[in-house]
Amino acid sequence: xxxxxxxxxxxxxxxxxxxxxxxxxxxxxxxxxxxxxxxxxxxxxxxxxxxxxxxxxxxxxxxxxxxxxxxxxxxxxxxxxxxxxxxxxxxxxxxxxxxxxxxxxxxxxxxxxxxxxxxxxxxxxxxxxxxxxxxxxxxxxxxxxxxxxxxxxxxxxxxxxxxxxxxxxxxxxxxxxxxxxxxxxxxxxxxxxxxxxxxxxxxxxxxxxxxxxxxxxxxxxxxxxxxxxxxxxxxxxxxxxxxxxxxxxxxxxxxxxxxxxxxxxxxxxxxxxxxxxxxxxxxxxxxxxxxxxxxxxxxxxxxxxxxxxxxxxxxxxxxxxxxxxxxxxxxxxxxxxxxxxxxxxxxxxxxxxxxxxxxxxxxxxxxxxxxxxxxxxxxxxxxxxxxxxxxxxxxxxxxxxxxxxxxxxxxxxx
Amino acid sequence: xxxxxxxxxxxxxxxxxxxxxxxxxxxxxxxxxxxxxxxxxxxxxxxxxxxxxxxxxxxxxxxxxxxxxxxxxxxxxxxxxxxxxxxxxxxxxxxxxxxxxxxxxxxxxxxxxxxxxxxxxxxxxxxxxxxxxxxxxxxxxxxxxxxxxxxxxxxxxxxxxxxxxxxxxxxxxxxxxxxxxxxxxxxxxxxxxxxxxxxxxxxxxxxxxxxxxxxxxxxxxxxxxxxxxxxxxxxxxxxxxxxxxxxxxxxxxx
Numbered sequence: 001x002x003x004x005x006x007x008x009x010x011x012x013x014x015x016x017x018x019x020x021x022x023x024x025x026x027x028x029x030x031x032x033x034x035x036x037x038x039x040x041x042x043x044x045x046x047x048x049x050x051x052x053x054x055x056x057x058x059x060x061x062x063x064x065x066x067x068x069x070x071x072x073x074x075x076x077x078x079x080x081x082x083x084x085x086x087x088x089x090x091x092x093x094x095x096x097x098x099x100x101x102x103x104x105x106x107x108x109x110x111x112x113x114x115x116x117x118x119x120x121x122x123x124x125x126x127x128x129x130x131x132x133x134x135x136x137x138x139x140x141x142x143x144x145x146x147x148x149x150x151x152x153x154x155x156x157x158x159x160x161x162x163x164x165x166x167x168x169x170x171x172x173x174x175x176x177x178x179x180x181x182x183x184x185x186x187x188x189x190x191x192x193x194x195x196x197x198x199x200x201x202x203x204x205x206x207x208x209x210x211x212x213x214x215x216x217x218x219x220x221x222x223x224x225x226x227x228x229x230x231x232x233x234x235x236x237x238x239x240x241x242x243x244x245x246x247x248x249x250x251x252x253x254x255x256x257x258x259x260x261x262x263x264x265x266x267x268x269x270x271x272x273x274x275x276x277x278x279x280x281x282x283x284x285x286x287x288x289x290x291x292x293x294x295x296x297x298x299x300x301x302x303x304x305x306x307x308x309x310x311x312x313x314x315x316x317x318x319x320x321x322x323x324x325x326x327x328x329x330x331x332x333x334x335x336x337x338x339x340x341x342x343x344x345x346x347x348x349x350x351x352x353x354x355x356x357x358x359x360x361x362x363x364x365x366x367x368x369x370x371x372x373x374x375x376x377x378x379x380x381x382x383x384x385x386x387x388x389x390x391x392x393x394x395x396x397x398x399x400x401x402x403x404x405x406x407x408x409x410x411x412x413x414x
Numbered sequence: 415x416x417x418x419x420x421x422x423x424x425x426x427x428x429x430x431x432x433x434x435x436x437x438x439x440x441x442x443x444x445x446x447x448x449x450x451x452x453x454x455x456x457x458x459x460x461x462x463x464x465x466x467x468x469x470x471x472x473x474x475x476x477x478x479x480x481x482x483x484x485x486x487x488x489x490x491x492x493x494x495x496x497x498x499x500x501x502x503x504x505x506x507x508x509x510x511x512x513x514x515x516x517x518x519x520x521x522x523x524x525x526x527x528x529x530x531x532x533x534x535x536x537x538x539x540x541x542x543x544x545x546x547x548x549x550x551x552x553x554x555x556x557x558x559x560x561x562x563x564x565x566x567x568x569x570x571x572x573x574x575x576x577x578x579x580x581x582x583x584x585x586x587x588x589x590x591x592x593x594x595x596x597x598x599x600x601x602x603x604x605x606x607x608x609x610x611x612x613x614x615x616x617x618x619x620x621x622x623x624x625x626x627x628x629x630x631x632x633x634x635x636x637x638x639x640x641x642x643x644x645x646x647x648x649x650x651x652x653x654x655x656x657x658x659x660x661x662x663x664x665x666x667x668x
């Protein structure tokens with residue numbers, strides 16, 4: 001990502017395909033971002049904020065039981081679940097919050113899939129005294145009700161999006177529509193390393209704190225660089241966050257894991273890079289590999305994890321894929337549930353459904369490596385937010401019973 | 415004949431031109447055909463035909479829904495091209511394509527220009543392709559003599575307008591307000607000031623849309639712009655009263 005051909009491009013990917021009404025605001029955003037990037041005091045302020053308001057540095061946990069279970073590499077887990085609001089999303093949001101303060105805007109908007117980015121943005125808006133509107137696909141509102149509850153409690157307005165597939169991409173379109181209408185006072189806190197330049201670079205920059213910490217921690221705990229690093233890839237912000245520091249380390253293999261959904265062959269998945277269904281396209285303001293038909297219409301994606309259920313992928317990752325620096329794999333919904341189950345039983349950790357995709361691939365590869373090797377899994381978020389989805393997927397009888405009883409209670413109240 | 419000249423010839427006989435918009439395949443090509451016939455018979459000067467896209471980021475709810483329904487009904491890009499060829503052969507006014515860049519990118523820029531010229535299309539409006547990302551697009555537009563119609567926004571500085579004008583051909587599409595398509599805005603002094611800035615930045619004709627609904631809206635633009643754009647209004651009209659309502663509506667605008 002250091003060889004930039006044209007402004008905002010990473011190899012063949014990226015750019016800023018934006019409506020004219022946003023041109024001026026992007027000029028200002030770019031200028032402010034460049035100022036921040038070149039100001040060491042800004043990064044220091046960011047790290048200070050994250051260590052007092054969130055839980056940075058997040059630990060790197062040696063998963064001794066899982067390592068022993070697979071009998072191969074030592075498995076280390078980067079604990080982004082321990083951030084405030086339970087996921088890596090907080091890193092990007094607080095960083096952009098500092099930027100918003102500098103730009104003097106009074107209102108923030110955001111899209112959200114799983115709801116983690118929405119909750120993180122609502123938190124930031126509450127802390128910094130900003131108005132906040134969150135766009136969330138109607139389908140995701142249904143899947144992630146607890147997050148909607150928290151966003152509203154923190155003072156955000158949550159608007160369910162009923163266009164298109166009613167998921168993340170549609171929430172992004174709607175957030176852009178709000179932005180072109182209210183551009184003067186509003187900043188759009190894009191949640192992942194996608195969208196028009198400078199968002200991919202900016203989000204990856206804020207998230208790079210993950211890899212910077214993990215690099216120091218693995219040297220301290222393991223004595224040398226890891227053999228492989230695994231991260232799930234929806235838009236790609238947690239993956240870019242942990243990968244960025246290690247890109248120059250040619251002996252560290254970087255592995256991105258996409259949502260295989262019901263299986264690549266079924267068409268119900270979100271596999272843009274590791275299969276053959278993705279193709280180059282331009283949408284939502286940037287050029288990348290999209291899941292689209294031969295006319296260029298975007299397809300419907302599927303994943304048990306709302307945060308991975310997206311048609312595009314970070315242009316920086318498309319570039320690293322094309323250059324062969326990052327290998328891409330996929331994990332199916334079924335494999336994800338099994339890996340999650342094993343991780344809970346062996347380590348007492350509850351990875352988010354999104355993060356569990358990275359665990360699947362790491363578990364497949366750990367036995368091939370020697371006990372002297374280390375691998376790192378980026379646990380991008382915690383799974384207790386997914387309790388309704390996870391309990392449903394496990395078909396848990398006592399949970400179902402509880403919901404039925406609580407439902408009855410509420411309906412009697414009415 | 416090139417688009418700008420065609421519009422200038424029409425401006426000799428009228429003090430303001432009308433451009434209308436349709437979404438191809440919504441609700442069907444048959445209805446499109448009838449709506450276009452009524453538009454042309456009632457004096458419309460130019461028609462933008464939107465090739466539907468699944469992610470119409472710059473459009474408002476009415477046109478978004480029309481895009482989605484058109485795709486759901488099975489509208490393909492090839493159908494839109496064939497329909498365009500039929501329209502340009504049947505009616506003696508300039509037809510434009512409006513679409514998002516991915517439709518052109520996926521088809522292949524060069525093949526798309528080739529095909530559009532074959533279909534008799536005079537210009538393209540692509541709201542998500544700023545000139546910075548459209549180098550090869552602009553080059554092909556010149557080569558194939560299809561006008562790349564660029565957009566001014568109220569947020570564009572004078573300097574930015576001059577840059578855009580240097581790349582645009584045919585006319586300039588002036589977005590009258592911040593926001594997506596189809597929202598009614600009050601036309602007042604700020605819009606007139608903005609149009610004055612647009613006028614100073616280019617000698618090309620100026621087209622303006624702001625949710626125009628009646629004769630008063632259109633006449634307010636006389637002397638300040640060259641072409642009034644009717645967007646979502648005719649879609650709503652067809653939804654509510656059928657294609658037959660379009661003719662009288664257009665006839666009542668001037």
